[in-house]
Amino acid sequence: MICALGTQREAVWEHMLAGQCGIGPVTLFDTDGYRSRIAAEVDLSEVQARFTPYQRRRWSRSDMMGVVAAEEAVEDAGLLDSGIDRARVGVLLGAGTGDLVRNESYYFTMRREGMDRARPTWIHNHFSSTPVDIVAAHFGFEGVRSCLMAACSSSTIAIGQAVDAIRRGRIDAALAGGTDALSRLTFAGFNALRLMDPQPCRPFDAGRQGMNIGEGAAILVLEDWDRARRRGARIYAELAGYSFTCEAYHPTAPEPEGQAIGSTIRAALDDARVNASDVTHVNAHGTATPQNDKAEARGVHVVFGDRAPAMPVTSLKAMFGHCLGAAGAMEAAALALTVSRGVIPPTIHLDRVDPDCAVDVVANTPRQVPVPCAVSTSLAFGGNDSALVLRQA
Template sequence: MGVVSAVGNDLPTFWRSLKEGRCGIRPITIFDTSAYRSHNGGEVDGLSPESHFTLRDLRRLSRCDQFGIIAAREAMNSSRLDQGEIDRERFGIILGADSGGIFSVEKYFRAIYTHASKRPSPSLLLSFSLAATTDHIAQEFDLLGPRTTTATVCSSSSAAIAFAYDAITSGAAELMISGGSDSLCEVTYAGFNSLRAIDSEGCRPFDKNRQGLSLGEGAGILILEELAHARARGARIWGEVLGYGICAEAHHLTAPEPSGEGIARSIRLALADAGIAPEEVDYINAHGTATPLNDVVETRGIKKAFGKRAYEIPISAIKSMIGHCLGSAGGIAAVATLLSLHEGIIPPTINYATPDPECDLDYTPHEARKKEISIAISNSFAFGGNNVCLVFSKV
């Protein structure tokens, strides 16, 4: 696995920050936010592109591409794959994306319209394609197997992991790179501000006084492999994908269906696909965006899916620390969920001060918690009712 985020640009730093409850949401510096009601976000910090890429590469790679490639390199380096023995035609990639390379395109056109003396390379415009990061990673590692990009906003990279799982279980591939990458950009930031969906005071999932999300950026990349194949070569195995549930609500372009039934259905489908009973789930990595409606509806959906058992399952919302990373949110959440399984530690939900009577489950407030975890689920619920639930197990 590999990760780039507002709280760490490699797996050890990211995981240490989550366990410590470190907040990575800070004033945005990569573009001017003075015109907006909010000025904060989960901006990636401390990453030096020059130490990872040549100047030629930097002229053609967007910020999103850079995040994805860096995380993919970390995943590949830690996978112990023998590059000489990989069947490239059986090694594919499916990534999720949302804003993609829009930030780089904004920089390009801003330079043109302000008649800047130094303009970015026109090759950056190629990053406007949401598939650009997928394509760059496929080229870097010579991947000749199944390749595609999913774009369902907040659930994009969870859907990508589900489809990568399908590619392996169907026999179409032996290895798949999956997850997602996304970067902050002004057009998305402006849009969420205009919707009044951003909390100017920070991200407070499930807190009574929450007012909205904090946007973030980064990448969460995983290498999926058939279990027997991974064991045979002595791979380091973080966990197993047992199954997934995907469903739609067809209710509204931005608001979730208020009863929570769509969310509950995705969880039920995931558990059925995995062959897991509700009583076996030990941890839920929540979508937890901190919008007034979404957190209530997710809570309702969890209750519908688990019944009284919902009150016994620890839940946490890592967006309180890294922000909502849109197209990469599910990939980063999957990485965090697998780390929780592997180490038996549940990261906290920070900024939780005032309980909400409508959000009355165990959200693991303030401090990480040690717990033996055998089965965990990761929730991703997107605009338009694009719901995805992934089920992971300890190996």
């Protein structure tokens, strides 16, 4: 994991449990004139030394963050030491805008100073799928390779499709997750939609005003259960089920009564062959927009009924922002640690829970509690909803 809270899994986890906020002024580009001028930027200076001059020159922020997250995951899983056939290891990542920051710099330089002054190398990695290719080539993995783009559900869907590929016997293991970097386009777009809070966001709070964009990468090593156990791999959780659906309601707003996200959660539970009564925690999408949090809380009620008011729910976006194409993977990685370690990270900046969000929000301090089975949800523009079910290993 790499995000505004740190460049390594344990540092990120420690800062999450401490309720640290990684949101601050944007330094990557000029934010004059925007309603919100803050985001959750990643400090890449800590990891620059591991890259060659060529890589630093040609790779984008998304590429670098993806490789950092992948290297940590592969080493932790002992995948390269397991004798696995690299032709049967897939790479499936969710993405958003790719390397738009450098593309934008190329465009503005061309406009201001002429085409001769704009360096073509700035747009070398134009495609959002480039991180998938770079991560796969970095390790020599030749299995299923896919870049998923479904807005904020991209990396959750990528994880689900990796599970599907392993179940069908197409691959033995996969690097699955997402990587996404800040750009002017996304920052301006969400500001234009008036979805951005000028202050650090407050999921589920009665006074919430919107989201903060973040950037980062999280990659999981997914592997057939029996194979992982035989080789003695460190297993954090079982990814028992997943789902992805389309609300067909509105391009940018969630279905307000929670029926759509409720259907998505139920489909994931069905895939996992898990009863709703077995779930003890929900890691929510929790963007801190008025519409999202209310619809998501209602979805929890749709699925869990009388248990919903006491269902522990958390949103991590007030700490590392909304990482867009990487958001679902960030939250899935955090949930795997939650299930493994029995600690739920908090929803910070919460003063008063919105009465319309009648769930047990884990507010401001972590909660030590066994989490044998949990759900992570992702809601995206276009009505692209997805959910994962994780169980204790």
